[in-house]
Amino acid sequence: MIAMATDVNNKIYPLAFAVVESESTETWGWFLACIRRYVTGQSKLCVISEKHPGIQAVFRDTNRDFLQTPMTEHCYCLHHDVPKEKWTLAFDEGFRYRAMTTNVSEYFIGVLKGARSLPITAIMKYTWFKPNTYFDDHRNKSIAQLKSGKRWCKYALDIFMRNKAKTEHHRVTRLIYIKYRHDAEQCIDQCYSMNALFRSYALVFPALKDRLSWSDPKETQKVVPNPRLIQEKGHPVLTQIRIEMDESGKRLRTTPWKEGGRKVQCGLCDQEGHNRRTCPKRNERLVQRHIGQDVGPNNDPFAAMKLADTADA
Numbered sequence: 001m002i003a004m005a006t007d008v009n010n011k012i013y014p015l016a017f018a019v020v021e022s023e024s025t026e027t028w029g030w031f032l033a034c035i036r037r038y039v040t041g042q043s044k045l046c047v048i049s050e051k052h053p054g055i056q057a058v059f060r061d062t063n064r065d066f067l068q069t070p071m072t073e074h075c076y077c078l079h080h081d082v083p084k085e086k087w088t089l090a091f092d093e094g095f096r097y098r099a100m101t102t103n104v105s106e107y108f109i110g111v112l113k114g115a116r117s118l119p120i121t122a123i124m125k126y127t128w129f130k131p132n133t134y135f136d137d138h139r140n141k142s143i144a145q146l147k148s149g150k151r152w153c154k155y156a157l158d159i160f161m162r163n164k165a166k167t168e169h170h171r172v173t174r175l176i177y178i179k180y181r182h183d184a185e186q187c188i189d190q191c192y193s194m195n196a197l198f199r200s201y202a203l204v205f206p207a208l209k210d211r212l213s214w215s216d217p218k219e220t221q222k223v224v225p226n227p228r229l230i231q232e233k234g235h236p237v238l239t240q241i242r243i244e245m246d247e248s249g250k251r252l253r254t255t256p257w258k259e260g261g262r263k264v265q266c267g268l269c270d271q272e273g274h275n276r277r278t279c280p281k282r283n284e285r286l287v288q289r290h291i292g293q294d295v296g297p298n299n300d301p302f303a304a305m306k307l308a309d310t311a312d313a
Contacts, residue, residue, distance in 0.1 A: 001031045002112070003039070004104040007200050008192045010155040011138070012104045014131045015039055019123060025057040032058060036066045046073045048102055077102045125208070132205040139201040146194050152185070156192035160185070
């Protein structure tokens with residue numbers, strides 16, 4: 001599970017990550033409660049999500065006060081068929097801040113997709129290092145822009161300059177005398193300032209400590225394995241449906257102890273019921289094999305038979 005936002009420059013801003021067994025009402029409720037407790041406690045928080053049944057059930061639960069209006073406003077992604085109050089800018093009362101989809105989350109899911117097949121410890125390390133690098137890069141960029149004298153972020157300044165260009169073609173039909181001259185940039189919200197952008201990335205990720213230096217938790221929980229996932233004793237039962245191609249070139253064998261089991265087969269005559277040492281055609285086969293091919297010392301083919309006897313012994 002991931003929670004994403006956008007910074008004042010309309011760029012991706014990672015908020016929280018969690019590894020859970022499955023997406024359900026319980027896991028989504030726990031994840032959103034952690035966000036409210038550890039990430040942000042501000043009111044009028046807008047949460048844009050897909051129409052997952054677990055997410056819908058969590059927001060319908062009136063016992064979760066932190067997910068009810070006015071603390072939290074729940075909206076849906078533009079790509080889902082939902083009521084107009086849940087996705088349109090005209091009826092959302094300003095909660096969405098022009099965010100119409102969950103693309104920021106989908107994009108970062110693609111970034112972390114390659115880590116899903118890794119062990120759980122590797123997943124956590126990868127998830128930790130990736131946002132850390134992202135924050136360091138944006139922190140350094142915001143510092144450089146502040147040193148260069150920039151006051152507003154590029155996203156807000158571009159909108160301001162487009163609107164300013166439109167006013168050059170306006171015709172004033174009535175002029176009211178104003179005593180004081182005002183700067184139009186004063187109308188830009190301070191949340192779009194470079195100082196606000198820097199504060200978003202100012203916090204430094206704490207270094208991961210070695211496991212030996214971890215403090216003992218005050219509260220411990222016993223991890224109980226899921227009994228449905230515990231493998232039973234013995235070899236697992238094969239669920240593969242075998243076809244003729246799987247049996248081509250293979251010979252079914254039987255044993256007196258178990259039908260379909262492995263039976264002793266001779267390595268010389270390829271017949272069942274005996275081994276190569278008790279094979280009735282042993283001498284004949286060995287002579288045919290070794291004469292003209294593998295012989296013993298002094299070109300004696302029977303010496304090779306003696307060597308074979310020694311190897312069988």
